[in-house]
Amino acid sequence: MNINEIAKLAGVSRATVSRYLNNGYVSDEKKERIQEVIDRTGYKPSTQAQTLRTKKTRLIGVILPKINSDSISRMVAGISVVLKEAGYQLLLANTENREKEELEYLRLFSENHVDGIILIATIITREHKRALKALQVPVVLLGQRLDGYSCVYQDDCLAARDVSRLLLRGAGKIGCIGVTQQDEAVGAGRRKGFLEAAGDAGIAEDAVSFLETGFSVEDGYRAMDQLLALCPGADAVFCATDSIALGALARLQEAGRQIPEEVALAGVGDTVSGRIVSPKLTSVHFYYKTSGKEAARLLLELLDGNEARKQIKMGYRVEERGTTRQR
Amino acid sequence: MNINEIAKLAGVSRATVSRYLNNGYVSDEKKERIQEVIDRTGYKPSTQAQTLRTKKTRLIGVILPKINSDSISRMVAGISVVLKEAGYQLLLANTENREKEELEYLRLFSENHVDGIILIATIITREHKRALKALQVPVVLLGQRLDGYSCVYQDDCLAARDVSRLLLRGAGKIGCIGVTQQDEAVGAGRRKGFLEAAGDAGIAEDAVSFLETGFSVEDGYRAMDQLLALCPGADAVFCATDSIALGALARLQEAGRQIPEEVALAGVGDTVSGRIVSPKLTSVHFYYKTSGKEAARLLLELLDGNEARKQIKMGYRVEERGTTRQR
Numbered sequence: 165m166n167i168n169e170i171a172k173l174a175g176v177s178r179a180t181v182s183r184y185l186n187n188g189y190v191s192d193e194k195k196e197r198i199q200e201v202i203d204r205t206g207y208k209p210s211t212q213a214q215t216l217r218t219k220k221t222r223l224i225g226v227i228l229p230k231i232n233s234d235s236i237s238r239m240v241a242g243i244s245v246v247l248k249e250a251g252y253q254l255l256l257a258n259t260e261n262r263e264k265e266e267l268e269y270l271r272l273f274s275e276n277h278v279d280g281i282i283l284i285a286t287i288i289t290r291e292h293k294r295a296l297k298a299l300q301v302p303v304v305l306l307g308q309r310l311d312g313y314s315c316v317y318q319d320d321c322l323a324a325r326d327v328s329r330l331l332l333r334g335a336g337k338i339g340c341i342g343v344t345q346q347d348e349a350v351g352a353g354r355r356k357g358f359l360e361a362a363g364d365a366g367i368a369e370d371a372v373s374f375l376e377t378g379f380s381v382e383d384g385y386r387a388m389d390q391l392l393a394l395c396p397g398a399d400a401v402f403c404a405t406d407s408i409a410l411g412a413l414a415r416l417q418e419a420g421r422q423i424p425e426e427v428a429l430a431g432v433g434d435t436v437s438g439r440i441v442s443p444k445l446t447s448v449h450f451y452y453k454t455s456g457k458e459a460a461r462l463l464l465e466l467l468d469g470n471e472a473r474k475q476i477k478m479g480y481r482v483e484e485r486g487t488t489r490q491r
Numbered sequence: 492m493n494i495n496e497i498a499k500l501a502g503v504s505r506a507t508v509s510r511y512l513n514n515g516y517v518s519d520e521k522k523e524r525i526q527e528v529i530d531r532t533g534y535k536p537s538t539q540a541q542t543l544r545t546k547k548t549r550l551i552g553v554i555l556p557k558i559n560s561d562s563i564s565r566m567v568a569g570i571s572v573v574l575k576e577a578g579y580q581l582l583l584a585n586t587e588n589r590e591k592e593e594l595e596y597l598r599l600f601s602e603n604h605v606d607g608i609i610l611i612a613t614i615i616t617r618e619h620k621r622a623l624k625a626l627q628v629p630v631v632l633l634g635q636r637l638d639g640y641s642c643v644y645q646d647d648c649l650a651a652r653d654v655s656r657l658l659l660r661g662a663g664k665i666g667c668i669g670v671t672q673q674d675e676a677v678g679a680g681r682r683k684g685f686l687e688a689a690g691d692a693g694i695a696e697d698a699v700s701f702l703e704t705g706f707s708v709e710d711g712y713r714a715m716d717q718l719l720a721l722c723p724g725a726d727a728v729f730c731a732t733d734s735i736a737l738g739a740l741a742r743l744q745e746a747g748r749q750i751p752e753e754v755a756l757a758g759v760g761d762t763v764s765g766r767i768v769s770p771k772l773t774s775v776h777f778y779y780k781t782s783g784k785e786a787a788r789l790l791l792e793l794l795d796g797n798e799a800r801k802q803i804k805m806g807y808r809v810e811e812r813g814t815t816r817q818r
Contacts, residue, residue, distance in 0.1 A: 223599075230564070231558040231559070231563070231564045231567060231583070232558075232559065232560065232561055232563075232564030232565075233559065234559055236558070236559075237557070237558045237559030238559075240558060240585060241587070244585070244587070253584075253595065253596070253599060254584070254585065255582045255583070255584065255604075256558070256582070256583035256584070256585055257580075257581070257582065257583070258567060258571070258581065258583055260568070260571070268580065269580070272550075272580060277582075277604060380763075381763050381764075381767060382763070385767075410764075410767050411767065413767065414766070414767040414769075417769055436707075436708050436709070437708075437737075437764045437767070439741070440708060440712075440737050440738065440740065440741040440764070440768065441767065441768055441769070442741075442744055442768070442769060
C-alpha cells in the first residue's frame, strides 16, 4: 500500500493525500474519505519518507566525549527531562574523546536525522569551528564557551580557585595534576584558578610541580605515582577532576601517606565516588543536571526561531570534606 | 540542484542518474557525463533521500539502560571497536531504565535510521518480546538471554556463587542486597548463585536477610542502612552489583564497622571504583568489553545474511580483595 493507492481508493489526487499526511489544507469531506481508506487498509506512512517531506524528525543529537562519567550523565539527564517534555527523543553519539569522531558526528547529525544538536564540548579546534559553522541545524555548546554560539558552561576558574584555598591551608610544597590546556574549561580554566589561590597563598608558579594527564581514575593513579617520585615532599595536591583525585588518593594511600595530615587533596566536580571513599573528597559541586536543562531550553529557543544566542555561566558550591586540612 | 536538473544537464534520464548514484548499471560514457555535471555543479545527493533509495544508513542503534556505568561503557567500547572497523557509526539511546522508552527506541530505530540494533537488556517483558518480534532490522541482545535471539550474556549465577563462597568464610548471620528478580541476570541469576553458596555453607534461605534495591551507589547506601536496622549482627553481606556494594561499604564505615573483620562484603562486576576504595572490594570480573565485541560480531553476521542465531555465555574471574576474610 502506498500513497498512490490510497489516493486511488479515496478518489482524490496524490497531492491531496500528501497534504493530508503532512497536515496541509484538505477539505473536511476529503479528509474523511482519506482517513477511512487509511483505517481500512492499515496504511502506515514510512517515517523516512515523512521526514523527507516535513524535514522534521523530532530527534535531537547529543554529542558527548564519554559515557562513563558522573558529570556527563547528569548533564544528559537534564537535557533529557526538558527535551522529552517538549516531545523530542535523544540520540547520543559517544566520541570517546576523539576529535575526528566529534567532527564526523557533527556532520552526520547535520546532514540528516536530527532537528538540533547539543555538543558537550571539550577541545574546540579550528576544525570544530569550521564544522559548527557548516551546520544546517541549531546547536548549543555545553561545557565550553565559544563566541557566536549558545553555550552553557561552568565557572571553572573561580570554582578551582575557591577549592584550592581550602586545599592550600598550611601547605608548603604543592602539586597540580591537570589535563591538556587545549581544553579551555577543565585544562586552562581550572589551572588558572588554582594558580590564583597559590599566588594568594604566597606560592609562586615555579614552586609548583605540574603534571598533565587524562580524565580517568587510572590516569590520576599514574600521575600521582609520578608526582611522588618528582616531589616526594608534596603536602597538597590539586586535581583538575574528581576522577583524577580519586586515582591520586588510591596511590597515596597505597604509599602509606596519611590524608589529609601528610598530604591534602582536592578535586573538582563532586562525583558520587568522591563521597564513598574514606576520607571523603573535598571538591566543588557543579550544577550539571541544571546545566543540561538550560542547554536544552536554549536549543528549544533556537528551534522556535529565536535567534538570540545566550551564553549562560553556571554557579558552583565548594564541598569541604575529609581530604583537606582544617587549618 | 536536484536529480532532474543533473539528468537534464547530462543529457540522460532521471532513472540513469538515480542508478548512477546508487551504484547500479550505467554505461561508462554516461557515467562520465553524469560525474562531469556533478563535479561542475557541486551537486551533493541528500543523505536522507539516498537512505530512502538504498535502505542502508551504515548506522547501528545501541539501546542502553543508563550511561553512567562502568559495565555499560565497557560494553559500548567493545561494540564500538568492532562496528567502526566495519564502517558503521553508533547512535546510543539512553532509556534511564524506563521500559516505555526502551520500547519507543526499539520502534524508532526499527522504523528508520539504523541497519541493526544492539539492545543492552535488563528486564524483558511480554511487551519487549512483541516489540522485538516486530523489528524490521536485525537485533542482538547483550546482558540477557532470550530464546530465538542472538545474545551475549554473563554467567551471573556461577559468578555470584563463586564470589559468595569467599564472602561466606566464617560467616554466621548473612544479608543479601539484590535488585528486582524481573531482571533475570542481575536479579534472579545472581541471587540464585548466592543462595547456592549459602546452601553449601549450611545456611538456609530463611536465615538470610534479603533486601531489594536499585542500581545506584545511593541505593546501596540506603539498603545497607535498612539492613543495619533489620539485622544489626550481620557479618557478611552479598551485593548484586559493585555499585550497591560501594554504597553499602560507605554506610558500614560510617557506622564504625570494621571491614572485613566485623562485616565482610562482596560485589559483582569489578568496577574501577571498587579498586580505589579502602579496603578494596572483593568482586567478580566480567569481560564486558569483550562481550560488546562479541555482540557486535553477531550483529555483523546477521547483517551479512547469516541467519544462525548464536547465544554466547561469557566466562568470569573472581577478584579476591580486602572486603572478605581470609578464612
